Amino acid sequence: MNAMHQYMLDNYRAAQRGDQAPPQPGLHDVRVVREFRDYRHFQAVVSGRRARGRARAALARWLHRRPRRAAGCR
Template structure:
């Protein structure tokens, strides 16, 4: 059963029972990612480690994206 079919089945059951429909798949994905990142940063600070989050992302993206050209002023 696909995730879409499961969602439709859950929505049908909720409607029959008079309950609110469940959120669509993928609705809260970014919120979950943000909360996971915040939790990792918090645990790093508590463990007295540097809480680096954007540095790794920038480093990974710098390998894929061409370098920016600087304009002279």
Template sequence: MSITQHHLLDTYRAHRLGQPAPPAPGTHDWQVVREWRDHRQFRAVLAGRPAHGRLRQALSRWLHARPRSTG
């Protein structure tokens, strides 16, 4: 059963029981992404790491690394 079919079945059941219809699939996706990001930042602060710009700092270190001398 696809997500759409499942949603339609849930909507039908809710209508028959006099309950409010469930939200459409994907309605709250961005809210979940924001909450996940906030949770990651919170965990970084608890661990003593910077909460913002970690990826940019890592890329900057990698791109601007000094070449090692071989010898």
């Protein structure tokens, strides 16, 4: 059973009982992602880390690091 089938079943049960219909699947996904991002930014600020640009800075460090020398070579 996928999310749409579950939604239709829940909607039917709510109509039979006279309850309010549940929200459609995927209706609040963007809001949840934004709240999670804001929460991660808040936690970074509270712990003293940079709130924005951390992934880009880590990628830049990884791309611009010096190559390792071979063992025994100077």
